[in-house]
Amino acid sequence: MSNLNSLSYFWPELILTGTVLVAIVADLFYRKEDSFKVAWWVLGGLTLTMAAIRMGGSAVTDLFMGTIALDPFAEFFKVLILLSTVLVILISFKTDELKNYSVGEYFSILAIMAFGLFLMASAIDILMVYLSIEIVSIMSFFLAGYLKKSQLSNEAALKYVLYGAFSSGIMLFGFSILFGLTGSTKFFEIRQALAGLENGANLALIISAVFILAGFGYKISAVPFHFWTPDVYEGSPTTITAYLSIAPKAAGFAMLIRFFNQVMGDGTAMINDSWSALGGLPWPQLMGVLAVATMSLGNLVAIQQNSVKRMLAYSSIAHAGYMMMGLPVMSNQGIYGIMMYLVMYLFMNLGAFFVVIYIQGKTGGESYEDFNGLGWTMPFIGVVMALFMFALTGLPPTAGFIGKFYLFAAVIEAGPQFYWLAFFGALNSVISLYYYVRVVKHMYLRGERSDDVSMPSSNLVTVLLVFLAVPSLVLGVYWEPVANWINQSLVLLSSGM
Amino acid sequence: MNHLLSWIIWLPVIGIVAVVIIPRDKGTLIKQVSAVVTGVQLALTIYLWRIYDGSNGTFQFMESAEWIPSFNISYMLGVDGLSLPMVFLMALLGFLGVFVSWNINKAVKGYFALFLLLNTGIMGVFLSLDFFLFYVFWEVMLLPMYFLIGMWGGPQREYAAIKFFLYTLVGSVLMLIAILALYFTCGKTFDMLVLMETAPIALNGVLWWGMSAIKVIWTLLFIGFAIKVPVFPFHTWLPLAHVEAPTAVSVILAGILLKLGIYGILRINYTMLPDGVFWFAGALAVLGLINVIWGAMCALAQTDLKKLVAYSSINHMGYALLGMAAVIAGSSMGGDNLLAAQAGLNGAVFQMFNHGTISAMLFILVGVIYDRAHHRDIDGFGGLAVKMPIYSGIVALAFFAGLGLPGFSGFISEAMCFIGAFPVFRTIVIISTIGILLNAAYFLWAFQRIFFGELNEKYKDLPEINRMELFTVIPLAVITLFLGIYPRPFLDLISETMNILIDQVVSLGGLVNLM
Structure with a gap:
């Protein structure tokens, strides 16, 4: 679907973007002690987003020239992400850790992160996959290090940055191999191209799949890409630990499922041998x-x-x-x-x-x-x-x-x-x-x-x-x-x- | 009443609500409410017993309702001759347990709420006919048990509670895998009645990794149940849990929880995997033998009276396992000896029931002396017969019942187990008679050390057993004596169901050799 037409299906994300802008501006008008009030603007925006998702109907289509999918699967994850974001914001009212900080940005960053997670759950273009992961990662770094007076929190943020940068680098390398093999960044075109691929390219495909898996594995904290998890989880404000353990994980799974099912598998129905197209291993x-x-x-x-x-x-x-x-x-x-x-x-x-x-x-x-x-x-x-x-x-x-x-x-x-x-x-x-x-x-x-x-x-x-x-x-x-x-x-x- | 079984299961939950609402400084009222609730439940089970048609051994008073249609899960209940005695036993011990717990003063509210929850969980296991429901109830009873041992138990309670929890959870997760395997191989249903028909056929000849699926599922289920029985070598949690648990919980643990294992094997392994019965019967008999001898030897070595009684449970469950193994006597391989099969199975179920009443009696009596002397060291007493003649008399009666003296119900059921198993497992039965000897030895020796000889000066002022305690013991003693002299009412109740069970095993199983 063309860019202009897509916009009318993009209300939830648009509202979310508006929420972020409103929250940032609103923060300017509050004193430090009152910065918690930004949360109400964000909560309001998230509620509107939820309403937009529910009213969106059940259209199944691609948006923005085949970079984003609109389907019930994505909607499911968006609802989960919104729900956990709202709950984490509410929980944040009751934490002592954030007491001495100005928290206006904290809430706007959470909203940006939700936006990134939305994209993660619906991306069907490897560039969009990378972009959305980066949006989420960078926001996570901020949030993990939000307690700037706490050494643990600083350590958590730094570790997170290093691991995050490293694993997205690896994933990007995997994507570039995939692009080199197939000449496209779009999931469905890659799938078609892979079907016509000669057997000789198998090794390259496997290497690229392993690299991409490493990137996804990092997001869902799967062994052996989990090393960042405990330290980041311990150092972050506990509210963020709770958020990181749920929302990015959910989006990570959504992305992983979508990618391996639609690029490597046959994409129409999910069947047992979705993995077979990869071969080799x-x-x-x-x-x-x-x-x-x-x-x-x-x-x-x-x-x-x-x-x-x-x-x-x-x-x-x-x-x-x-x-x-x-x-x-x-x-x-x-x-x-x-x-x-x-x-x-x-x-x-x-x-x-x-x-x-x-x-x-x-x-x-x-x-x-x-x-x-x-x-x-x-x-x-x-x-x-x-x-x-x-x-x-x-x-x-x-x-x-x-x-x-x-x-x-x-x-x-x-x-x-x-x-x-x-x-x-x-x-x-x-x-x-x-x-x-x-x-x-x-x-x-x-x-x-x-x-x-x-x-x-x-x-x-x-x-x-x-x-x-x-x-x-x-x-x-x-x-x-x-x-x-x-x-x-x-x-x-x-x-x- | 249309939903009699549901009432029996959920009545304690109503009690829990009441107990939670009552202010916590009104301890006596909480106990009275629990007594009333379990009393009504007992009355209902007696009524159920009365209107249950023993001449027709199939499931009766069935209830069925949709629960989760998308996964074919339903709420299905029913009672037959196998579950009815257990339901009655549970109601009886649940009711008496409230009075045994009367002197609990620590967190009364929590204790009785959990005690009632335990009751619901156990009743649910015995009465559910949907495998999923069965599993949920099976797990639900773990939680109250953990807290009851862990909060109101003895010095090592924390360790005992977590050990019990971990052991039984290992068993149940294996069982869950088996349940799901049955679900997917036998037509996607949790309905036990349907599974009893389809499973023996659907699993025929199915091989998993070169091994018969029947063997795999049987083993998974058996481990789950064997931990509960407990069958050697899964028994190590039992003495510990028993020793640390408060008296009423020991009563439920020995009286009912151990039976869940055997009930599960008979209800599920025997009906759904009859081929497996033939494959495993020999092993079952050997395990029974080990339980008999090992339990008796361990009991003989104990100095803690409660531990002795705990090991005697392992010993007694061995007889039931022997009786269960005898079912194969009814097939052509076993010489078409239907009488032996009947004796064995009826004996096993009767043994379960008798052990329920006898061990409950024993644990209550141990609790009585512990409340007075604050220890249970067998050698630490002596000459108590002079000071506590009534107590001594009742302990003598309970010990005699426990060692299987003729005239007590335990004798009949043990004899039936032996008679049933003898034609097929001759050597094993002969060896296991040593167990009877040891059985008599540990009870009599313990009795001698506690009640005869010099009176220990420390205990010259021990008060006699009181009325409340007598009230909890006498019903059990009466049942033991009555069924020892006239077991027919009980056997009439279960025998038709056992015939159906034998027919199921013999007609569907043993036809092929399992890979």
């Missing part, structure tokens, strides 16, 4: 091994942590590993499982991080000891945190179980050759139980019943926690609406117009 097995490595590493290192925040950081690597179980099979079910997991993960992970933020404000620390006896002194926080921990473990009847259930189902449906993957996934859930339950242990088994019971100090905290906890539980019992939504969202733009 046993791709599904390789992806399976990477998934197992990712989840095992995340879990085994998470066990050793003494800080709950750092534990959540490593465990988010493990969760990426679980979601990667959906990739080797590359079937509709696999993608479905990943999408289901992302929905569930959004609520339970944000909830867990929010509790950590709240406890940081109360006790000034984030180690396990800071949670001692919490179940007795703050019963409400204790109950919801226990719920989030069990949900992250994947115990029924919580949302986390349903997420894992669909991933296991996808793997097992793909046939006996993938059973080992389900087996390792299951064992890893058991490992994760150990450190998640450790939080519960400190909250309930340590400490005594006390009469000095405190409830959350503000209504916003209560409302937010309820909003995160209820889906974490209810979606574990009745998730048919989510299942239907994902079913309708499993439509990818499959060819250029």
Whole structure:
């Protein structure tokens, strides 16, 4: 579709851009103490964006001369991204870390990041892929280093920049090989060109795929591209850690799925042998091994942590590993499982991080000891945190179980050759139980019943926690609406117009 | 009542809501509400027992409702002769457990809420006929168990609780894989009734990595259930969990939780993988033998009374495993000895029930002495018979029941297991009779050390067992004695279902040798 015509389908992104501009200008009019008020402008803009997405209808087409896809698949991820952005902004109201900073830019950067994530979820041109990743990365660097008086935060930002630059460089190299092989930057043209390629070019194709995978792997923090994750997650403001563990990961998965399914696979329907076009290497097995490595590493290192925040950081690597179980099979079910997991993960992970933020404000620390006896002194926080921990473990009847259930189902449906993957996934859930339950242990088994019971100090905290906890539980019992939504969202733009 | 089974399952949840609403300084009211709720539940199960048609062994009082149609998951309940005794046992022990817990004073609200949740989880496992629902209930009962052991348990409670949790979770995730494998190979359904029909046929001849799919699924399921039973070598969590758990939780743990394992094997492995039964029966008998001997030897070596009782559970479950293995006697390979198969299976289920009542009684009695002396060291007592004649008498009765003295229900069920297994596993049965001897030895020796000899001066003022404690023990003792003399009401209830089960195994299984 031509550039001008595309604009009428581009309302969500346009509104988002307007939001960013308004927020930046608005920030100029607030004093430092009042800079939190910028958040309301951003929230308003995000609400309008959400409305624009919902009113956008269900057109499936390409925009801007075949660089951006408009399809239910992208819409699904946009909704997830918006939801997590809104929640993170609300959570940011209640964090102590940002107290002494001017936070006007913080909120506008979050909005820019959401814009970049939107593009990531819908890019169908390798240049657009690169651009969107860069928008997101650069904004992430800013946010990770936002606490400029904290050494850890500075370190996090610098590490993030180095790793980010390195991995996007590698990915760009992979893209250039792909462009050299096919002479196009557009997904669908590349696919056609690849189909007509001689076998001799196979090695180059494989190298390019590996490089591109490295770039995507960096975004979803898959082993062995995960090294930046723990330090960045620890040093960033906890609100940003929560955001980084969800929204960019979701967009990263969206991009990875779209790229490998549409460029390497046949693109129309997602079938088991989407990987076969690549040839050369046993791709599904390789992806399976990477998934197992990712989840095992995340879990085994998470066990050793003494800080709950750092534990959540490593465990988010493990969760990426679980979601990667959906990739080797590359079937509709696999993608479905990943999408289901992302929905569930959004609520339970944000909830867990929010509790950590709240406890940081109360006790000034984030180690396990800071949670001692919490179940007795703050019963409400204790109950919801226990719920989030069990949900992250994947115990029924919580949302986390349903997420894992669909991933296991996808793997097992793909046939006996993938059973080992389900087996390792299951064992890893058991490992994760150990450190998640450790939080519960400190909250309930340590400490005594006390009469000095405190409830959350503000209504916003209560409302937010309820909003995160209820889906974490209810979606574990009745998730048919989510299942239907994902079913309708499993439509990818499959060819250029 | 149309939804009798649902009421039985969800009644404790109503109790939880009530318990949560009651202010936390009204501890007695919380206990009374729990007693009423579990009492009503017990009344309902007795009513269920009365109107259940024993002459027809199929599923009765079925309920079915759509749940998640997009994945073929439904809410389906039903009861038959295999689950009914377990449901009754759970209701009985749940009710008595409230009174056993009467002296709990730490966080009363949390304790009883969790205790009721445990009740719902276990009832749900026994009554669900949808595999997904079954799994959800199976996992739901882990959480309250973790907290009950971890918060109200003994000195090593944290370790015991997490060990129990990790062990059982390993079992259940393996089970989840097996459930999904069954789902996708047998026509995408979680409906157990359908799976019982389709699975034996659909899995026939399916090979995974050169191995029969039946073997793979059987093994995954079996490990999951064996951890619960517990079958040697998966038993190490049990003594620890028992010793650390508060009395009422030990009662539920020994009385019901261990039965879930055997129930699962009979309900799922036996009906859906009958070929696997023939493949595994020999191993099952050997594992039963190991359980019998190993459990008895370990019990003999204990100085902690509660640990002794815990190991006796391992010992007693061994008899049930032997009885279960006897089912293959009913096939042409086993000599068409239908009577042996019947004796074995009926014996196994009867043994489950009897162990439920007897071990519950034993744990309550251990709790009684622990509350008074604050230790459970067998050698630390002596001569208690003089000070506590009533208590001694009841312990004697419970110990006799435990060692399988004729006249008690345990004797009949153990004998049935042996009679059933004898024609097919002659040597194993003969060796396992050593277990009976050891069984008698550890109980009698412990009894002698605690109650006879010189009275330990420290305990000359021990108060006698009180009325509340008597009230919790006597119903169990009466059931044990009654079924020991007249087991027919019980056997009539289950035998038709066992016949159906035997028919399922024998007619569908053992026809081919598994790869």
